[in-house]
Amino acid sequence: MAITAESTSILDLAPAEARVRLSDWAAGLGLPEYRIRQLHPRLWDRPVARWSDATELPAELRARLDREWPLPRLELVTEQQSSDGTRKFLWRLGDGETIESVLIPSGARRTLCISSQAGCALGCVFCATGRMGFRRNLTPFEIVGQIRELVLRNPADRPSNVVFMGMGEPLLNWPAVEVALTILNAADGLGIGARHITVSTVGIVPGMQALAGRPEQFRLAISLHAAIPDRRRPLMPIDKRYPLAAVLEAAKAFRKRITFEYVLIAGRNDSNTDADALIALARRMGALVNLLPLHPGGAPHLAPTPAPRIRAFADRLRSGGIEAVVRKSRGLDISAACGQLRVEHAQHAPPAPPGGEEL
Ligand code: SAH
Ligand code: SF4
Numbered sequence: 001m002a003i004t005a006e007s008t009s010i011l012d013l014a015p016a017e018a019r020v021r022l023s024d025w026a027a028g029l030g031l032p033e034y035r036i037r038q039l040h041p042r043l044w045d046r047p048v049a050r051w052s053d054a055t056e057l058p059a060e061l062r063a064r065l066d067r068e069w070p071l072p073r074l075e076l077v078t079e080q081q082s083s084d085g086t087r088k089f090l091w092r093l094g095d096g097e098t099i100e101s102v103l104i105p106s107g108a109r110r111t112l113c114i115s116s117q118a119g120c121a122l123g124c125v126f127c128a129t130g131r132m133g134f135r136r137n138l139t140p141f142e143i144v145g146q147i148r149e150l151v152l153r154n155p156a157d158r159p160s161n162v163v164f165m166g167m168g169e170p171l172l173n174w175p176a177v178e179v180a181l182t183i184l185n186a187a188d189g190l191g192i193g194a195r196h197i198t199v200s201t202v203g204i205v206p207g208m209q210a211l212a213g214r215p216e217q218f219r220l221a222i223s224l225h226a227a228i229p230d231r232r233r234p235l236m237p238i239d240k241r242y243p244l245a246a247v248l249e250a251a252k253a254f255r256k257r258i259t260f261e262y263v264l265i266a267g268r269n270d271s272n273t274d275a276d277a278l279i280a281l282a283r284r285m286g287a288l289v290n291l292l293p294l295h296p297g298g299a300p301h302l303a304p305t306p307a308p309r310i311r312a313f314a315d316r317l318r319s320g321g322i323e324a325v326v327r328k329s330r331g332l333d334i335s336a337a338c339g340q341l342r343v344e345h346a347q348h349a350p351p352a353p354p355g356g357e358e359l
Helices: 015-028 033-042 059-068 128-132 140-153 174-185 205-212 244-251 272-285 307-319
Strands: 075-081 087-092 098-106 109-113 117-119 134-137 161-164 197-201 219-223 259-264 288-293 324-326
Touching: 015 033, 087 140, 098 140, 109 140, 140 174, 174 197, 174 205, 197 205, 205 219, 205 244, 219 244, 244 272, 259 272, 259 307, 272 288, 272 307, 288 307, 307 324
Parallel strands: 109 161, 161 197, 197 219, 219 259, 259 288, 288 324
Antiparallel strands: 075 087, 087 098, 098 109, 117 134
């Protein structure tokens, strides 16, 4: 039986499973092999907004596909373009929740920063998403659909790289993220190389273990923000649940080089002592360090580290033998810095009550 709108959609399934479902259905209708092979590419590879747009198929079959295998959509609410070329997309989900994606062009590379949850339960003190609280987990389609919609609108926008650095903590939504990773990477999905897909986490240990168990070499970024536990905990409440030592232990299971994300906040994590602790940790883990200027939108009560101090901090890391990159703050004028999405569109309803999510 076809999947109905109330249950999981065909776009929530890993490509191999979707192929089997569609093929079985089509074979049951007595369709010839060549016809059956025409269906699957329309899910991800050459997506259509609705089956009726797949004009290589007979009209009657298209109508039937639209009835029995409806293709869900994300509704584009607004698109904003920053003066630096960064574009922010606000999507409305079926139940009215809204999420954002940010497309960051850089040379030949187009990195799309995607959301994995509506809101976030973890309340990091510098983060706009954290301030809005947790709303709900996204489904696999709602995650990968952020890319599908871009491609539908303009195939030239297909991202070369995908980072889970939008709204939410991906490793607290592992069942959906696990399928989403497969769709992103599979040759009969979006076909994006695993090394071009980065999962960013504050360090949810069970989720890290699950990710490390995948055969593909997805990249891992750990949102570190402080290498000294007593400085990290006040910034990131999750450190109480999964202390840094346990997070680093879990990170050892990754064969690929990991990245530490480090938002520089004046007086909170930007001293020489902080830099030296970071050097020791990055050296021990062989990690790259991404330094991010604090985006003021997420934290009105915190001050960004001034630019000269950012440079000094980065220089100190480099003299300590650490590969450190200072990320440009992109899309500042449209509040679109990755991981730094504004909350005003979501303020129509209070956060979901605690207990709706598992830590
Ligand atoms: N929850 C995951 C992924 C989403 S947040 C995580 O925290 O890793 C993605 C990135 O955006 C994180 O590295 C986070 O620290 C960063 N970020 C959040 N708020 C920010 C702010 N105000 N300024 C700059 N970067 C911010
Ligand atoms: Fe959640 Fe990441 Fe924001 Fe922390 S930084 S509140 S984990 S989205």
